[in-house]
Amino acid sequence: NAGVTQTPKFQVLKTGQSMTLQCAQDMNHNSMYWYRQDPGMGLRLIYYSASEGTTDKGEVPNGYNVSRLNKREFSLRLESAAPSQTSVYFCAGSGIIRGARDGNTIYFGEGSWLTVV
Amino acid sequence: RKEVEQDPGPFNVPEGATVAFNCTYSNSASQSFFWYRQDCRKEPKLLMSVYSSGNEDGRFTAQLNRASQYISLLIRDSKLSDSATYLCVVDGQNFVFGPGTRLSVLP
Numbered sequence: 081n082a083g084v085t086q087t088p089k090f091q092v093l094k095t096g097q098s099m100t101l102q103c104a105q106d107m108n109h110n111s112m113y114w115y116r117q118d119p120g121m122g123l124r125l126i127y128y129s130a131s132e133g134t135t136d137k138g139e140v141p142n143g144y145n146v147s148r149l150n151k152r153e154f155s156l157r158l159e160s161a162a163p164s165q166t167s168v169y170f171c172a173g174s175g176i177i178r179g180a181r182d183g184n185t186i187y188f189g190e191g192s193w194l195t196v197v
Numbered sequence: 198r199k200e201v202e203q204d205p206g207p208f209n210v211p212e213g214a215t216v217a218f219n220c221t222y223s224n225s226a227s228q229s230f231f232w233y234r235q236d237c238r239k240e241p242k243l244l245m246s247v248y249s250s251g252n253e254d255g256r257f258t259a260q261l262n263r264a265s266q267y268i269s270l271l272i273r274d275s276k277l278s279d280s281a282t283y284l285c286v287v288d289g290q291n292f293v294f295g296p297g298t299r300l301s302v303l304p
Contacts, residue, residue, distance in 0.1 A: 185246070
């Protein structure tokens with residue numbers, strides 16, 4: 081049971097290039113998220129998807145697009161990368177785990193380290 | 198005012214010490230509360246949920262005060278392996294993460 085899997089783990093881009101970060105979850109979660117984490121800034125929500133077929137902007141959506149391909153997959157696209165998008169990106173899923181007291185909690189992938197030069 | 202605020206840290210404590218982290222949140226409609234742990238260059242992982250009645254998991258105790266919109270985490274008998282950043286998380290419309298408090302447990 082892999083939980084949340086995201087690829088690639090590391091990527092270096094040139095300014096203006098495009099790329100897509102892939103994310104898949106096998107926990108049957110309805111909701112999925114993309115966050116970025118920068119030193120001193122904490123985790124900031126880029127986009128989220130409350131269910132298959134829906135997406136909504138988070139706190140810092142500019143420069144990004146997302147696609148909820150199906151219940152399992154939620155991709156993040158940078159159309160024209162900028163140095164300000166150098167960051168660590170985390171995909172996450174949330175849902176209620178049957179039998180768990182914790183209820184609705186959020187689970188993260190291992191992160192994607194992106195550098196834009 | 199930020200939605201979730203935490204002690205700025207860092208906290209440097211000797212092994213065996215007791216350390217407490219504080220967190221405040223601004224959205225009174227928040228329903229669920231958590232502490233996450235994040236190791237260097239790793240993803241955040243759920244440490245424990247925080248229940249209204251307070252809850253304990255081994256050396257870790259979490260408390261919630263809804264009236265004051267305040268959450269705490271107490272770590273007793275701290276271990277070297279407890280060194281990490283601790284994130285306070287509040288679930289309202291979406292999960293909102295505090296900036297984290299870094300803990301270093303020293304030998």
